[in-house]
Amino acid sequence: MWSAAIHLHKLIVIQFAEFQNQLQHTELALVYCSTPTCNVCKVLRPKVELMVSEIGDWEFIYIDTTQNPEIAGQYLIFSVPTLLLFAQGKEVQRFNRHFGLDDLKLELERYQKLTRSAK
Structure with a gap:
């Protein structure tokens, strides 16, 4: 079964296994989970994208x-928006609904510093 994810405004088609593989090969990743009908998500997403681009190092x-129920199920995403922070392929932090x-x-900068100091 194919599913779609948008990566920095580019549509890429991936399977769940490919999504996991992508996380394993990305040092720092912020995964923004949403639905097309979530109005809060629509307002929040550009702010989060801008923050990520200003901080740097984060993908x-x-x-x-709704298009990726397998990913939502595997990561226990029951409400949106949910933001998952991954460092070296492992989920290290989760923000959902109200944050x-x-x-x-602060968390993005903290994990950025931790991964830089580990190099």
Whole structure:
């Protein structure tokens, strides 16, 4: 079964296994899980994308959970927006529904520093 994910405004077609493989080969990834009908998600997404691009080092991956139920199920995503932070292929942090952008920024910067110091 094929599923679609949008990666920095580019549509890529992936399977669940390919999604996992992509995470394994990306040092830092923010996975933004949403649905087309989530109005909060529509407002929040550009702000998160801008933050990720300003901080650098993070790869932004958009997942439409209605088109990717296997990914949503495997990662236990029951509400949107849900943001998953991955460092070296492992989920290290999760934000869902109600969270502050300042808190998100602090965590992005913290994991960025940790991975840089580990090199």
